[in-house]
Amino acid sequence: MKIREKFLSLAVPDISDEEKREVTEALDSGWISVGPKVKEFENLFAEYHEVKHAIAMSSCTTALFIAAKVLGVSKGDFVIVPTITWQSTANIVEQLDATPLFCDVDSDTLNINITDIEDHIKNYGSKIKAIIPVHHSGLPADIDEITKISDKHNIPVIYDAAHAVFSSYKNKMIGQYGAMSTFSFYATKNITTGDGGMITTNDDNLAELCRLWSYHGLPKDSWKRYSAENASPHVQSIVPGYKFNLTDIQAALGIAQLKRKDDLLSKRNFLAETYNEFFKYYDWIDTPVFQTEHGKWGNHVYVIKIIDEDIDRDRLMQELRKMNIGTNLHFYPVHKNLYYEKKYPGVKLPVAEWLKERILTLPLCTKYSVSDLEYVRDSLDHIYENRLANKTVFI
Numbered sequence: 001m002k003i004r005e006k007f008l009s010l011a012v013p014d015i016s017d018e019e020k021r022e023v024t025e026a027l028d029s030g031w032i033s034v035g036p037k038v039k040e041f042e043n044l045f046a047e048y049h050e051v052k053h054a055i056a057m058s059s060c061t062t063a064l065f066i067a068a069k070v071l072g073v074s075k076g077d078f079v080i081v082p083t084i085t086w087q088s089t090a091n092i093v094e095q096l097d098a099t100p101l102f103c104d105v106d107s108d109t110l111n112i113n114i115t116d117i118e119d120h121i122k123n124y125g126s127k128i129k130a131i132i133p134v135h136h137s138g139l140p141a142d143i144d145e146i147t148k149i150s151d152k153h154n155i156p157v158i159y160d161a162a163h164a165v166f167s168s169y170k171n172k173m174i175g176q177y178g179a180m181s182t183f184s185f186y187a188t189k190n191i192t193t194g195d196g197g198m199i200t201t202n203d204d205n206l207a208e209l210c211r212l213w214s215y216h217g218l219p220k221d222s223w224k225r226y227s228a229e230n231a232s233p234h235v236q237s238i239v240p241g242y243k244f245n246l247t248d249i250q251a252a253l254g255i256a257q258l259k260r261k262d263d264l265l266s267k268r269n270f271l272a273e274t275y276n277e278f279f280k281y282y283d284w285i286d287t288p289v290f291q292t293e294h295g296k297w298g299n300h301v302y303v304i305k306i307i308d309e310d311i312d313r314d315r316l317m318q319e320l321r322k323m324n325i326g327t328n329l330h331f332y333p334v335h336k337n338l339y340y341e342k343k344y345p346g347v348k349l350p351v352a353e354w355l356k357e358r359i360l361t362l363p364l365c366t367k368y369s370v371s372d373l374e375y376v377r378d379s380l381d382h383i384y385e386n387r388l389a390n391k392t393v394f395i
């Protein structure tokens with residue numbers, strides 16, 4: 001099989017002339033830090049998710065940190081998280097001197113296991129200060145069940161919606177659920193600002209606290225202090241806040257991306273469906289769940305499972321790399337990361353530990369064409385057909 005010349009990475013950003021025009025406008029405006037473009041982006045995002053507040057942040061990681069901070073997560077507390085997630089979901093709990101309680105995931109949806117949440121609550125009760133489920137790949141977690149548990153035990157939920165900017169549950173956009181939701185605009189996400197994040201909430205008090213803690217503890221942001229209509233340099237920190245804001249240059253990218261959302265979403269869905277069609281009859285590959293009873297997928301990442309246990313997934317990744325194809329894992333279980341395994345050695349989560357060896361994320365982004373995906377399929381066929389029986393693969 002002929003190897004393609006250009007490396008097919010997992011995803012590349014889809015930047016059009018519209019993004020370039022918006023960014024140039026920001027650059028020429030005389031104000032490039034947090035200012036009117038950030039405000040416009042927040043307003044557009046709040047409108048899209050039909051939520052009262054959208055607070056732009058420097059990343060989803062800082063958004064998660066601030067969300068947990070304003071809920072009062074602190075030393076000695078416990079926070080429930082899934083283990084199949086990016087480490088940020090658990091790292092921010094550690095940063096706040098609290099303890100993450102890891103849950104296993106459902107093997108089909110890759111979302112948090114509800115029984116594990118209940119078991120942790122039985123064991124730790126009121127010491128649990130928050131639950132942070134992830135909408136993996138953009139497929140909504142079981143929000144109805146999580147809400148019941150949250151209401152019954154009075155434990156607030158922060159949804160890690162890093163993948164879920166396009167997702168909905170029961171026909172409502174995902175940002176409306178829980179105490180807060182946090183989104184990512186990292187370079188490979190469904191919409192990108194290079195790096196960036198957003199907190200959404202319908203709670204006025206939480207929104208105010210998020211703004212306060214994410215911007216030096218100041219009750220007014222810089223734009224308000226320096227703009228002609230609000231000129232007043234006398235502003236003081238009322239809490240020892242962080243500095244986690246987005247900039248107008250980044251927000252300019254976000255505005256243009258958000259205006260293209262319908263186009264970006266339909267392309268993403270089309271490509272994910274194309275992969276699904278390709279692999280429909282493969283007995284060694286499991287394709288991802290697209291939709292649950294109430295939740296619609298936003299197709300952030302396309303995660304297959306290599307269910308033929310004679311195939312060594314890591315070797316398969318290496319062989320794909322030789323074919324000039326980039327792949328990834330969403331995710332290596334957090335509790336198996338060096339730091340966490342050493343600190344919490346007894347944690348056993350069998351589904352996640354099986355997935356650790358079996359999942360594989362294939363390239364997917366709106367810049368790719370059907371022929372790029374065909375190349376991925378043909379490469380997988382080629383490698384599989386040439387496999388050796390003793391858990392190895394070769395070309």
Ligand SMILES: Cc1ncc(COP(=O)(O)O)c(C=O)c1O
Binds near residue numbers: 163185197
């Ligand atoms: C589930 C999840 N949560 C949080 C994050 C952190 O996002 P960011 O890179 O914007 O900090 C990511 C990043 O990929 C993620 O996948």
